[in-house]
Amino acid sequence: MIDISIVIPLFNEEESLPELSAWIERVMQANKFSYEVIMIDDGSTDSSWNVVETLRNTNTNIKGIKFQRNYGKSAALNEGFKAAQGEVIITMDADMQDSPDEIPELRRMIVEEGYDMVSGWKKKRYDNTLTKNIPSKLFNAAARKSSGIKLHDFNCGLKSYRKKVIKSIEVYGEMHRYIPILAKWAGFRKIGEKVVEHRARKYGVTKFGWERFINGFLDLFSIMFVGKFGKRPMHFFGLWGSIVFFSGFIIWAYLFIAKFAFQKYNMTDRPLFYVGIISLVIGVQLFLAGFLGELIARNSSERNSYLIEEKQGL
Numbered sequence: 436m437i438d439i440s441i442v443i444p445l446f447n448e449e450e451s452l453p454e455l456s457a458w459i460e461r462v463m464q465a466n467k468f469s470y471e472v473i474m475i476d477d478g479s480t481d482s483s484w485n486v487v488e489t490l491r492n493t494n495t496n497i498k499g500i501k502f503q504r505n506y507g508k509s510a511a512l513n514e515g516f517k518a519a520q521g522e523v524i525i526t527m528d529a530d531m532q533d534s535p536d537e538i539p540e541l542r543r544m545i546v547e548e549g550y551d552m553v554s555g556w557k558k559k560r561y562d563n564t565l566t567k568n569i570p571s572k573l574f575n576a577a578a579r580k581s582s583g584i585k586l587h588d589f590n591c592g593l594k595s596y597r598k599k600v601i602k603s604i605e606v607y608g609e610m611h612r613y614i615p616i617l618a619k620w621a622g623f624r625k626i627g628e629k630v631v632e633h634r635a636r637k638y639g640v641t642k643f644g645w646e647r648f649i650n651g652f653l654d655l656f657s658i659m660f661v662g663k664f665g666k667r668p669m670h671f672f673g674l675w676g677s678i679v680f681f682s683g684f685i686i687w688a689y690l691f692i693a694k695f696a697f698q699k700y701n702m703t704d705r706p707l708f709y710v711g712i713i714s715l716v717i718g719v720q721l722f723l724a725g726f727l728g729e730l731i732a733r734n735s736s737e738r739n740s741y742l743i744e745e746k747q748g749l
């Protein structure tokens with residue numbers, strides 16, 4: 436049994452890799468951990484993959500996966516999770532902004548304190564205030580509010596997991612920002628946090644630009660929606676469809692009565708008429724979206740797959 440699997444997604448990080456892997460090796464030897472380092476080259480266009488191969492020549496604990504093109508950090512993590520064999524899995528960025536010295540404590544919290552996952556918290560952060568720190572505060576507030584998980588820093592690259600957690604979740608799109616939420620949806624409740632040392636990027640440049648604002652929020656919506664209504668879309672669309680349709684119906688009935696009982700107004704002269712008719716149309720559309728959602732969910736091979744914790748006598 437391997438004590439620790441370290442999963443490192445990397446995209447054009449050739450300069451950092453030798454230093455990072457030497458540092459990891461130092462920490463692992465000092466603590467006498469058995470370990471593997473899984474480096475996932477996410478379609479780098481520099482010589483990162485050559486570096487991984489060279490590193491493996493001197494240390495066979497280092498393993499590599501090379502994507503044919505750039506699929507993104509989530510895809511790289513997902514592939515790493517599939518391959519990982521350790522009892523505890525640590526994820527960290529390749530750019531040396533995360534310190535390997537944090538690994539022993541992150542592992543201890545899983546093994547001894549019984550956490551399912553522990554997320555790093557870059558309390559003191561060495562990134563650009565305007566483009567990184569402030570937006571990230573907003574993200575985290577939104578993620579905290581919608582998921583109910585009390586973490587300060589959802590998107591920290593440095594995290595540790597019990598093996599079972601990563602084998603239960605699937606990270607895709609840009610969901611790596613919300614792995615704690617995925618873990619919670621999969622039934623893992625004990626999610627902890629540890630303040631970790633953050634360092635300035637020494638080599639290379641950041642791989643995430645302004646698109647991450649939009650993608651980040653869209654992904655938060657999808658993740659909350661899929662988690663809650665993924666297996667029962669009609670409960671969402673049907674409810675709102677009914678409410679909107681019904682309010683349109685009430686408006687229409689009122690206009691109708693006002694016209695014939697009081698003979699005062701023409702229905703189409705009143706702004707309310709348009710509100711009413713649009714509500715009727717949107718209500719029907721929501722309902723139809725719900726039906727389509729149900730049809731799709733019913734045809735999905737996942738429709739009846741659940742994560743089972745334990746069985747007895749079966």
Ligand code: UDP
Nearest residue numbers: 444445446477507508528529530641642643
């Ligand atoms: N990364 C990746 N694929 C991508 C973008 C980034 O594997 O498409 C890796 C990158 O090499 C690094 C980690 O994800 O190891 C975090 O990226 P970065 O340091 O650029 O993000 P930041 O720290 O600026 O938020």
Ligand code: MG
Nearest residue numbers: 528530532636
């Ligand atoms: Mg970084």
